[in-house]
Amino acid sequence: MHIAHLDIRNFRNLEHIEFYPAKGLNIFTGANGSGKTSLLEAIYLLGLGRSFRSSQLASVVRGNMKSLRVVARVKQTTDAFQIVGVEFSSTGFRARINGNAVKRRSQLAAQLPLLYMSSYSHLILDGGPRYRRQWLDWGLFHLESNFRDLWWRYHRALKQRNHALRTQMPSWRREIDAWDRELATYGEQVTSFREAILSQLQESVSQLFAVLAHQVGPVTMEFKRGWSRTIALGEVLKATLDYDRAAGYTRYGPHRAEVAFYASGKDVRDILSRGQQKVFCYSLALGQVELLCKIKEQHCIFLIDDFTSELDADHRRRVLALLNQLGIQVFVTTVETLDNELKAYPDSQQFHVELGKLRKMV
Structure with missing residues (x-):
């Protein structure tokens, strides 16, 4: 299972980001406050129906916008795809899976297992x-x-x-x-x-x-x-x-x-x-x-914020090697480049985040 396509709108400083994540490792680099952690938070909201930074979703909506939305195309272990989407506005929180209303947030968690570090x-x-x-x-x-x-x-x-x-x-x-x-x-x-x-x-x-x-x-x-x-x-x-x-x-x-x-x-x-x-x-x-x-x-999706914090290069390589062996999709934020460590995880993509904008790095 992995997210094949992700569309984020009006989430904190992210006005509109749409991209196709790698099936393996996805690395978001950029300065502090650029929006890296907000990307993880948006995926977290999609999987659990809540934020890991705020108890009030109203504070997550970008600027003076009236609503936020996160939609993903999720490929299951079979060839089937599921469309999972969440939205928050003044009328409250709503979630859908393949167009069907989600009554409990636990349904989202079952559909999109997430671990957040x-x-x-x-x-x-x-x-x-x-x-x-x-x-x-x-x-x-x-x-x-x-x-x-x-x-x-x-x-x-x-x-x-x-x-x-x-x-x-x-x-x-x-x-x-x-x-x-x-x-x-x-x-x-x-x-x-x-x-x-x-x-x-x-x-x-x-x-x-x-x-x-x-x-x-x-x-x-x-x-x-x-x-x-x-x-x-x-x-x-x-x-x-x-x-x-x-x-x-x-x-x-x-x-x-x-x-x-x-x-x-x-x-x-x-x-x-x-x-x-x-x-x-x-x-x-x-x-x-x-x-x-x-x-x-x-499989589940693993979100890691500030990956380089308190981990030296050797331990980072070991963690990435284990994640690669498990074959799960990973989203990582870091202020440092991981060029040397990426030898442990060949299926990867790097993105640079700046002022809420996402750019794929070649």
């Missing part, structure tokens, strides 16, 4: 547990069709239980009992999926990190499910009800899950340099890509 990729290590949960759930979303529904049902029940915990209505305890049954059922299933995929990811990430980092020992991962392993979730919810009522929210469950990463038995944050941590983050992302290719024989 930002210049702040260390958040998966340094940020809160939600970043690690998001990493873990990305693979489940694309590999396990039942997971999407389970995840949605669990979070709906969690929201309702938290509301009931804070209400002063006399019936609050009956409501809690009803939502506890759903939370326990869906929560146990979500956790089973997470535990199963983590063991597969650990093997893949360990092998990838060995290729990228060489001298660092094997990678292991510890999954913390969000409540004690010695007791069922339903029992925990009952035992801690009074405390949850006082706190006003549910303190135990899959929404509190965590993943810890170790290299040679030690926390990667303690023993890896900043550059090595960046390489480790690439290993985590590429592990998901490899698993998707292996299990579902499906």
Whole structure:
């Protein structure tokens, strides 16, 4: 799967850009503020229905324009093509696939699997547990069709239980009992999926990190499910009800899950340099890509912002070589040229971005 044609209109400083990306590596070079990251952001919007830089899409619309639009012609693993388009205006957000209205943003994500590596990729290590949960759930979303529904049902029940915990209505305890049954059922299933995929990811990430980092020992991962392993979730919810009522929210469950990463038995944050941590983050992302290719024989699109940040030329070549082996489409931004590293990725195109304009480099 890859984007064969991309049309972007009125997206930040991009007035109108239309081009045919390479099936492999696409490199956007240019000065800061030229529009490189906006190109990635437009593709991200196409795949997820939201921006990675702003919670309000109104701020993404160019200048005094009334709307933005991003449309792509996507070639699937077969010979079939899909037309995916998104638009935002004062009337709201709309998305279509082959002319049919998209009701949920998850439909876009399923149609156009995306992985985004930002210049702040260390958040998966340094940020809160939600970043690690998001990493873990990305693979489940694309590999396990039942997971999407389970995840949605669990979070709906969690929201309702938290509301009931804070209400002063006399019936609050009956409501809690009803939502506890759903939370326990869906929560146990979500956790089973997470535990199963983590063991597969650990093997893949360990092998990838060995290729990228060489001298660092094997990678292991510890999954913390969000409540004690010695007791069922339903029992925990009952035992801690009074405390949850006082706190006003549910303190135990899959929404509190965590993943810890170790290299040679030690926390990667303690023993890896900043550059090595960046390489480790690439290993985590590429592990998901490899698993998707292996299990579902499906490719994704990889977006990398500020590729040269905290990566030396040798590690850049290793990352590009692995991406080339995986055979996925990649979009990269950089302020530096990558002429030497491109030997690791022969199927590539370079574009120069200046003042919101795109020019293919020969």
